[in-house]
Amino acid sequence: MSVETGYEEIGILKEIAELLNEGTDTNAVLSGVLKRLLQVTGLQTGWIFLIDENGAHQLAADEALPPALANDEKQRMCQGKCWCVNKYNNRQLNKATNIMECKRIEEAIEEKAGETCGLTHHATVPLGAGQERFGILNVGSPNKMHFQKNELALLEAVAYQIGTSLKRIKLTQREQETALIAERNRLARDLHDSVNQLLFSLSLTARAGVEMTQNNEVKQTFSYMQDLAQEALGEMRALIWQLRPRGLENGLVSALRSYADMLGLSIETMVNGAFIIPGKVEEILWRIGQEALANCKKHSQTTEAVLIFHTSKDGVMMTIKDAGCGFHYDENLDIPSLGLKNMKSRTESLNGSFRLTSKPGSGTEIQMYIPF
Template identity: 65%
Template sequence: MVEEKHHSEHLILKEIAELLNKETKVNEVLPSVLKKLLQVTGMETGWIFLVDEKGHYELAAKENLPPALSSQDCSLMCKGDCWCLDRYNDGRLEKATNIIECKRIEDAIEHNWGETQGMTHHASVPLRAGSEKFGVLNVGSRNKTHFHADELDLLESIAFQIGTALKRMKLIQKEQDIALTEERNRLARDLHDSVNQILFSLSLTASGGREMSDHPEVKETFSYIQDLAQEALTEMRALIWQLRPQGLENGVVSALCSYGNMLGLKVKTEVKGVLSLPGRVEEAVWRIGQEALANCKKHSQQTEVKIQFKSDKNVFIMSIEDSGCGFYYDKNQELPSLGLKSMKERTEAIKGTFDIKSKPGKGTKIKIKVPI
């Protein structure tokens, strides 16, 4: 009997491991592995919280949640505190544990938020690899108020597998980010050493040709060529900046000011709060700001732009505003340009919100709000 039990547990861990090894993206692997976990263990309900270094959490996967927890797009699961997260954040949740009662379900019953389908308790297991923690795995079933030691041991083994896979994916993503940065730097160097120099030479040649000629039409042609070369040179320098954000080591405020000045804009900044952004957020904010400043240069018909930065412990806000020609914008319609769509996509990729206000003759204001 004991051998059959060990054999069954071995098969469960093998199936979970095979599934984890197939996937490389967190948002794809966690729902799949949670579904498989419930199938092979006979549990009914499960959910996974991913928790960052500051204690902020997100509902990364869910399966068969009762209506009380899944109603209103799982809003009850996506906000507020609970006992399993409290224990995780203060270090008390170190291994698979019986949660005596689920606070979220208690709240749902108290406020009559929906049917709980007989579920009152769950087991909580930290997702970890070595000393690094990633979140919490919760599983439960209707009318199940206690998990035996062997059930908790199995859940802990599965959670360790998941934690190890999350660490592997994190390392892979870091390697990909490094490789992408190196490739951007290589392209920036190549553009600077080749195309940038050619355009500079073309501008000088056109200037010399204009000075050497006495024919008005020839002079005009050389002036036109020089203007085109200068415009292309400015565009190329902007592209090189986008590939390799020089000055970002001094912070996103300094980098955007320098970029705006390079475009020929007068940038006024206002900073409220201490800006200490996670690397991924700072990179996205930098790219969004670049696109917004480039749009100001191309379309606003103004040379002044105002950037406001505001930060507190939970939220970062950046707004970029010009008093230029503006345009008609209806928020119920699709964004009118690829640049605006790109800014919106970058903002949403870091779980932020993107807002734009513009009217003909009234200028344009772009605002992003990002949780940090």
């Protein structure tokens, strides 16, 4: 390798490192780096698969895919298995591999799914940092059948930079989540020490006013104020619970039991499985459970609910139901309330599925499944 070529590669690595250090959004960072990598290397096509601990891949970035791979909203890239992903999952991919036939391209040709623009092969490079593995980088060009050693070395260096950046983003997100929890705890403490105490004092003052006056109209006014203060106090306590769920450290089911008790609900629980739930999933289920139990308290016209909780190595299913008044619901129409829509969107934010069942006089049931 000449001195000039060496300086050029150092410049490429420096430029890509600057791009990787600019953002905290994984897909945006990967898209920007992939595009720049292809520009400076003269390669035409590339894509990045992020692969989770279970071996499932997702297309995180792509550039200039041929129509055979880009058609149908890139479904061919998002589904099915291929040789590079299999090698990665079998831990047979430890460095840049030169050169791998593309199973997805071969299948597209067999099925006459579209133009391949001369792309038949690609180089594959694992993305990682230390012992952590994140996925693979694939790059290629039309009719390119061989990568030189210096090309593979450059791709490995870039892949290592990408892996280090992914680890940094992951740690940053974890730090932000920790800071968010700390801020929630602070806000909950401040609400308890200030607004909660003011409402309690207002309730006592109104009660004293009822006892001190003989005027019926004034008594009614003070009674109304006391009722409002008590209602606001209940809402505030529920809000504090949402911000800082005491008992969540003892498990989600225990926390939901305590929350139901705070609302004045009697809850029957059935638990199956003993697998650990990821923190993000537990947080989502906690929020959904709160919303569901609050709805039961406000709308079901019953004080009894059932919680069914099932965990496995692949995911968790939670069901909350009541035998209350129910309501008309057609699953082919939009979900009727904002609270229920929030439950659905929270579930789907983690690639989960949400199901709502309700009929007048037959109660309401919500069921959600979140994979992990």
